[in-house]
Amino acid sequence: MGKYSSPPEMKLELYDTLKLEQFIRRREGEVRLGEKVQTIAWKNSEHWGQTLREMPGAFVLLGLPEDVGVRANFGRGGAYSAWLPALTTLLNTQSNETLSGEELIVLGHLDFSPAMEEMKPLDLQMAGDLKRARELVAEMDRAVYPVMEAIFAAGKEAIIIGGGHNNAYANLKGLSMALAQKGQTEIGCINCDAHSDLRPMEGRHSGNAFSYALHEGFLHRYAMVGLHENYNAAGVMEKMETDERLMAIWFEDIFIRENCTFREAVDRALNFTAHLPLGIELDLDCIQNIPSSAKTSSGISTVQARQFVHWVASSAEVKYLHLAEAAPVLSHIKTDLKTGKLIAYLISDYIKARNSRLK
Numbered sequence: 001m002g003k004y005s006s007p008p009e010m011k012l013e014l015y016d017t018l019k020l021e022q023f024i025r026r027r028e029g030e031v032r033l034g035e036k037v038q039t040i041a042w043k044n045s046e047h048w049g050q051t052l053r054e055m056p057g058a059f060v061l062l063g064l065p066e067d068v069g070v071r072a073n074f075g076r077g078g079a080y081s082a083w084l085p086a087l088t089t090l091l092n093t094q095s096n097e098t099l100s101g102e103e104l105i106v107l108g109h110l111d112f113s114p115a116m117e118e119m120k121p122l123d124l125q126m127a128g129d130l131k132r133a134r135e136l137v138a139e140m141d142r143a144v145y146p147v148m149e150a151i152f153a154a155g156k157e158a159i160i161i162g163g164g165h166n167n168a169y170a171n172l173k174g175l176s177m178a179l180a181q182k183g184q185t186e187i188g189c190i191n192c193d194a195h196s197d198l199r200p201m202e203g204r205h206s207g208n209a210f211s212y213a214l215h216e217g218f219l220h221r222y223a224m225v226g227l228h229e230n231y232n233a234a235g236v237m238e239k240m241e242t243d244e245r246l247m248a249i250w251f252e253d254i255f256i257r258e259n260c261t262f263r264e265a266v267d268r269a270l271n272f273t274a275h276l277p278l279g280i281e282l283d284l285d286c287i288q289n290i291p292s293s294a295k296t297s298s299g300i301s302t303v304q305a306r307q308f309v310h311w312v313a314s315s316a317e318v319k320y321l322h323l324a325e326a327a328p329v330l331s332h333i334k335t336d337l338k339t340g341k342l343i344a345y346l347i348s349d350y351i352k353a354r355n356s357r358l359k
Helices: 017-021 048-054 079-093 112-120 126-151 169-181 210-214 232-244 251-256 262-272 302-313 340-359
Strands: 011-013 059-063 104-110 156-160 187-193 221-227 244-250 280-285 318-324
Touching: 048 104, 048 126, 048 210, 048 221, 059 079, 059 126, 059 340, 079 104, 079 318, 079 340, 104 126, 112 126, 126 156, 126 318, 156 169, 156 244, 156 340, 169 210, 169 280, 169 302, 169 318, 187 210, 187 262, 187 302, 221 251, 221 262, 232 244, 244 251, 251 262, 262 302, 280 302, 302 318, 302 340, 318 340
Parallel strands: 059 104, 059 156, 156 318, 187 221, 187 280, 221 244, 280 318
Antiparallel strands: 011 104
């Protein structure tokens, strides 16, 4: 078989109420979100996609705990560590009149441990090992997109907790394939990020998810809000100027030169993707001082990140929210609680905005 193993099998682990119970901290006189959310495993784990169609609740929560895509892009690992803190914090959020929890189905997470284990000994300075790392990302794509397709085919909206931004490709592919069955052929995406992730198609990694999605016809209008001039290559910047499918609004134009406000930038992105089914992508490395694969000391605030999610989710035909690249394990604080709490805020903001729009 040689140095590399056969393709690893990465399975969806469905959660049931017993699984969730270990995360919930009950308190007399209060009701936690985790006591109200729905699960699917106890109903029909073999045919979960069909079961999902029959369940009430508009939103499906999925974890993608991996950092293979980030490391295959020469980034710092750690993105695997966001899922459990985010889930734990979310489940212990108060259930009240603003957000009951009944509208949320906690599906589970994809088990990427076979790919993560195979990644460990690889030396990315060696051409063969780098090639294998990027093959692993492509194999993860093939595990993720059918799950996404099933969620969208069931008529649900997805809330995806990464993992690296490489998973944006599978999100868009799954959405595109599900909507194609209904005659919808074009998809839009708004990404709030310091990086465009439009690097060359040199093998899959976290830096080229949107390049592949555009090339393969799974993305038709791509708006980027808050890109950093210092961290986007000249070739990519030239492409943004000439490709009509792309629109970039720079962090420096918003916050340094003040050519537009943050709200105006988001509105321009909404206009660019108007009337298209839409994915919201938020890379947490664009938020100042949040532990991530590419942590920034100059970025948007946590409040602005929440505003971004609220503005887009309340204004467009949104199909999913993807929160990528948070890496609590990289925090200088031994027990990092703030990152999971921020992700929980972003999830609740999304659901509240969508509930308001869908009424």
